[in-house]
Amino acid sequence: MTAPNPFDQQKAIPGVKHIVAISSGKGGVGKSTVAANLALALSRKHKVGLLDADIYGPSIPRMMGCLNQKPGITPEQRLLPVERHGIKIMSLGFLVEEGSAVVWRGPMLFKAMDQFLRDVNWGELDYLLVDLPPGTGDVQLSLAQKVPVAGAVVVSTPQNISLIDVKKAIDMFQRVNIRILGLVENMAYYIHPASREKMPLFPKGELPQYLKEKSISKLGELPFHPQVGMASEAGIPLVQSHPDSDEAQEFIRIADELDKILM
Numbered sequence: 332m333t334a335p336n337p338f339d340q341q342k343a344i345p346g347v348k349h350i351v352a353i354s355s356g357k358g359g360v361g362k363s364t365v366a367a368n369l370a371l372a373l374s375r376k377h378k379v380g381l382l383d384a385d386i387y388g389p390s391i392p393r394m395m396g397c398l399n400q401k402p403g404i405t406p407e408q409r410l411l412p413v414e415r416h417g418i419k420i421m422s423l424g425f426l427v428e429e430g431s432a433v434v435w436r437g438p439m440l441f442k443a444m445d446q447f448l449r450d451v452n453w454g455e456l457d458y459l460l461v462d463l464p465p466g467t468g469d470v471q472l473s474l475a476q477k478v479p480v481a482g483a484v485v486v487s488t489p490q491n492i493s494l495i496d497v498k499k500a501i502d503m504f505q506r507v508n509i510r511i512l513g514l515v516e517n518m519a520y521y522i523h524p525a526s527r528e529k530m531p532l533f534p535k536g537e538l539p540q541y542l543k544e545k546s547i548s549k550l551g552e553l554p555f556h557p558q559v560g561m562a563s564e565a566g567i568p569l570v571q572s573h574p575d576s577d578e579a580q581e582f583i584r585i586a587d588e589l590d591k592i593l594m
């Protein structure tokens with residue numbers, strides 16, 4: 332007898348059109364920042380949900396300014412996502428106190444992902460963005476096995492140290508048959524305050540060659556700009572707080588690009 336294929340459990344979430352993973356092999360490259368701002372950019376035309384699947388370090392509640400809110404419960408005992416800036420949000424950060432560590436093994440992570448995907452009343456959504464933790468572990472695998480994922484947006488910074496981990500993430504998605512929608516290069520440059528020139532923040536590595544080799548398109552480039560970080564820190568991501576800034580406009584352009592690919 333052959334072993335059951337774990338991908339056979341894949342089931343769509345009723346009412347949810349496109350599940351998009353925001354991922355990177357590497358920590359701290361701006362996945363959550365990109366997820367939050369893309370969610371806001373997409374919500375200008377669509378109904379959007381944002382699932383913070385970073386079980387170990389949920390940062391979406393703080394970035395979206397809803398840290399002290401709690402999900403409601405329906406009479407059928409389903410969780411109601413928190414609504415903020417027009418986005419439906421679910422995160423383990425609503426359920427455990429900030430600063431307390433979650434120490435879970437694989438089976439518990441699988442169960443938590445199951446509940447986030449199935450026991451949350453997402454309602455009708457055009458997009459459900461899933462902010463993944465760094466790495467290529469149980470959370471990523473459980474998402475791939477449980478639901479049909481429309482594709483993954485991979486976030487990277489330009490240098491080779493980041494690329495090593497990005498390659499692993501892309502390899503993982505390809506093994507589990509998740510389409511790579513494209514790459515967002517974050518902290519690609521900064522604008523020199525005096526000369527207004529684009530300056531590299533990190534050494535440029537082999538990212539362009541790698542993307543070409545793999546036929547992966549670059550969805551966009553974001554500069555390092557303190558305003559991006561400050562907006563997240565204040566709980567109002569830049570697309571909401573400064574929609575006319577160049578950086579917010581780039582997020583909006585990337586969202587339009589995704590829309591073209593998926594809609």
Ligand SMILES: Nc1ncnc2c1ncn2[C@@H]1O[C@H](COP(=O)(O)OP(=O)(O)OP(=O)(O)O)[C@@H](O)[C@H]1O
Binds near residue numbers: 556560
């Ligand atoms: N383009 C940018 N300009 C300025 N600051 C940025 C930019 N992108 C991200 N940051 C800041 O860098 C820090 C890390 O970003 P973020 O939390 O989004 O990364 P992450 O990849 O989700 O991290 P983790 O792996 O821990 O989940 C945050 O303080 C964020 O505000």
Ligand SMILES: [Mg+2]
Binds near residue numbers: 362363364385390
């Ligand atoms: Mg994050």
